[in-house]
Amino acid sequence: MLGIEDGWVVLAYLLCIVSALLCLVWGALKWNVDDTVEEPEEEIRQWAEEEDRVEEEL
Amino acid sequence: MSIWMIIIVVAYLCVIAYLGFRGFKSTKSATDYMLGGRSVHPYVMAMSYGATFISTSAIVGFGGAAGVFGMGLLWLTVMNILIGIFIAFWIFGGRTRRMGLRLDAHTFPELLGRRFQSKFIQGASAVIIFMFIPLYASAVLTGAVKYISSQLGIDYNAALLMFSVIIAIYVIAGGIKGVMYTDALQGTIMLFGMLALLILTYTKMGGVSAAHQSLTDMTALVPEKLLAGGHQGWTSMPKFGSPLSWTLVSTIIMGVGIGVLAQPQLAVRYMTVKSGKELNRAIPIGGVFIMMMTGVAFIVGALSNVHFQETLGKVSIVAAKGDVEAIIPMYLQSAMPEWFSILFMLTLISAAMSTLSSQFHVMGTSLGRDLVEESMGKKKGGSGILATRIGVLGGILISVYLSYIMELKFGKTGTAIVARGTAIFFGLCACAFLPMYVGALWSRGITKVGAIAGLLSGSLSSMFWICFVEQKAATALLLCNKFFGTRSLAISLVDGKEVFAKTGPIVWAFVDPLIIGLPIAIIVTIVVSLFTKKMTSDHLDKCMGTK
Numbered sequence: 001m002l003g004i005e006d007g008w009v010v011l012a013y014l015l016c017i018v019s020a021l022l023c024l025v026w027g028a029l030k031w032n033v034d035d036t037v038e039e040p041e042e043e044i045r046q047w048a049e050e051e052d053r054v055e056e057e058l
Numbered sequence: 059m060s061i062w063m064i065i066i067v068v069a070y071l072c073v074i075a076y077l078g079f080r081g082f083k084s085t086k087s088a089t090d091y092m093l094g095g096r097s098v099h100p101y102v103m104a105m106s107y108g109a110t111f112i113s114t115s116a117i118v119g120f121g122g123a124a125g126v127f128g129m130g131l132l133w134l135t136v137m138n139i140l141i142g143i144f145i146a147f148w149i150f151g152g153r154t155r156r157m158g159l160r161l162d163a164h165t166f167p168e169l170l171g172r173r174f175q176s177k178f179i180q181g182a183s184a185v186i187i188f189m190f191i192p193l194y195a196s197a198v199l200t201g202a203v204k205y206i207s208s209q210l211g212i213d214y215n216a217a218l219l220m221f222s223v224i225i226a227i228y229v230i231a232g233g234i235k236g237v238m239y240t241d242a243l244q245g246t247i248m249l250f251g252m253l254a255l256l257i258l259t260y261t262k263m264g265g266v267s268a269a270h271q272s273l274t275d276m277t278a279l280v281p282e283k284l285l286a287g288g289h290q291g292w293t294s295m296p297k298f299g300s301p302l303s304w305t306l307v308s309t310i311i312m313g314v315g316i317g318v319l320a321q322p323q324l325a326v327r328y329m330t331v332k333s334g335k336e337l338n339r340a341i342p343i344g345g346v347f348i349m350m351m352t353g354v355a356f357i358v359g360a361l362s363n364v365h366f367q368e369t370l371g372k373v374s375i376v377a378a379k380g381d382v383e384a385i386i387p388m389y390l391q392s393a394m395p396e397w398f399s400i401l402f403m404l405t406l407i408s409a410a411m412s413t414l415s416s417q418f419h420v421m422g423t424s425l426g427r428d429l430v431e432e433s434m435g436k437k438k439g440g441s442g443i444l445a446t447r448i449g450v451l452g453g454i455l456i457s458v459y460l461s462y463i464m465e466l467k468f469g470k471t472g473t474a475i476v477a478r479g480t481a482i483f484f485g486l487c488a489c490a491f492l493p494m495y496v497g498a499l500w501s502r503g504i505t506k507v508g509a510i511a512g513l514l515s516g517s518l519s520s521m522f523w524i525c526f527v528e529q530k531a532a533t534a535l536l537l538c539n540k541f542f543g544t545r546s547l548a549i550s551l552v553d554g555k556e557v558f559a560k561t562g563p564i565v566w567a568f569v570d571p572l573i574i575g576l577p578i579a580i581i582v583t584i585v586v587s588l589f590t591k592k593m594t595s596d597h598l599d600k601c602m603g604t605k
């Protein structure tokens with residue numbers, strides 16, 4: 001296949017292309033995704049809830 | 059040297075100077091100088107990571123190795139993309155970035171030191187980096203300067219001085235911003251250079267399959283010595299268990315492929331971006347970049363055999379008179395059009411400059427920030443940049459000295475030691491840092507003592523293997539010969555002939571230090587952690603963001 005004798009070398013050749021494509025697809029799918037966003041800390045969450053409640057009461 | 063070559067090189071240096079100046083102007087704090095203010099663009103980050111990763115030796119040295127080993131080396135490209143980019147950015151990058159931010163770490167040793175609450179870890183890591191990275195840097199520097207002096211027709215020492223001064227100026231002044239901006243430009247030039255090389259080579263040889271088929275048809279021409287080592291043709295893997303297969307699989311694929319994960323100058327780049335989004339965006343850029351670098355170098359290196367057979371009636375290694383590093387330059391000179399030699403010269407200068415600038419920067423931060431300021435507690439006021447700048451200057455001087463003196467004073471022995479610099483540094487970093495780094499990011503059970511034990515056992519065991527067993531490094535370093543009268547402890551002389559120690563299919567003298575040092579470091583880190591004092595939950599929660 002592709003003029004290459006050994007199946008292992010063909011596999012390496014194709015995997016180079018496939019793995020680069022994997023990176024491209026990953027980038028396209030996750031372009032705007034921040035999967036490392038952390039949950040806000042407990043105090044900040046409580047403060048935000050408190051603010052919301054105060055606002056509603058007002 | 060043509061007038062065009064001079065104009066293009068001068069224009070290139072002017073743009074580099076401008077980018078270095080931009081880095082200098084926008085550097086106000088230690089975070090700017092060491093981490094680019096943690097807000098570097100994903101393209102700049104990915105290209106900088108890739109261009110730092112790929113040095114001239116990755117193209118010329120490993121490309122030449124593909125001229126000998128053949129296309130089996132493409133497994134290294136697969137490892138480089140999947141481990142060096144995809145897993146590195148996706149799995150390691152996000153966690154490193156977040157932990158670095160939580161601990162306000164500015165360098166890789168600082169991240170490890172603060173994670174394990176150990177000044178010793180920070181200091182010892184910095185010492186390992188500062189002691190061994192000059193060897194790696196001088197390997198890159200020597201290769202680049204030799205190439206430049208031959209291309210531009212100038213004296214080696216003059217080229218060494220000029221080249222080092224230019225890099226020194228933009229690294230010392232511009233810090234990581236200067237380094238990364240210039241890296242991005244240099245990476246882009248490298249990308250175009252390698253793309254052109256691939257297209258020209260395949261076109262010249264009649265297309266993809268036709269080129270490979272011509273190489274396959276040359277199997278009967280494999281030199282006798284390589285056949286005896288297990289070579290089965292340039293489009294086949296070497297015979298399983300043969301010395302060549304061990305060199306290929308263990309040294310090249312494992313050593314450089316896995317070694318990349320714990321490279322301090324690469325790991326620090328995860329901390330230069332603002333969020334995980336930038337890391338995701340950097341993955342496709344880095345993946346394609348690495349494929350175009352090592353992938354193209356290995357394909358073209360292997361295919362050079364077809365060209366030399368057609369033009370000189372010899373395979374590459376015979377045409378290059380046994381000098382592996384001469385294969386790619388010889389191929390370019392005889393097979394490529396003249397205009398291409400200018401583009402490729404810029405490609406190789408860029409590859410060397412981008413790797414060197416990052417090496418110098420990490421040397422500076424290790425000495426200035428990690429060792430002097432943090433570990434030894436000699437923190438003076440100000441933004442903390444001065445100590446790092448002095449560290450960078452010290453690192454550059456040592457590397458230039460090594461590059462200048464090794465060949466001059468030790469002749470071929472010096473050259474051989476420098477040539478092993480890259481592999482030694484990669485292997486050593488993986489053994490010393492990888493178990494501790496993985497433990498730092500994912501495990502709550504790895505203790506401070508466990509991390510220290512892993513760091514020491516990994517670095518010492520791999521150093522032992524490098525100095526006394528792995529035949530290429532041990533032969534070059536001469537220590538084994540001095541103490542034991544043999545070039546490797548795994549090689550004995552029987553009736554004046556070298557006999558290699560074997561266990562089943564394993565030929566010990568060909569086994570990479572990483573294969574020995576990494577498992578030892580992993581086991582020691584885990585076992586010692588089981589029996590020593592755990593880190594407090596509060597600290598672990600802070601590090602991992604679990605509170």
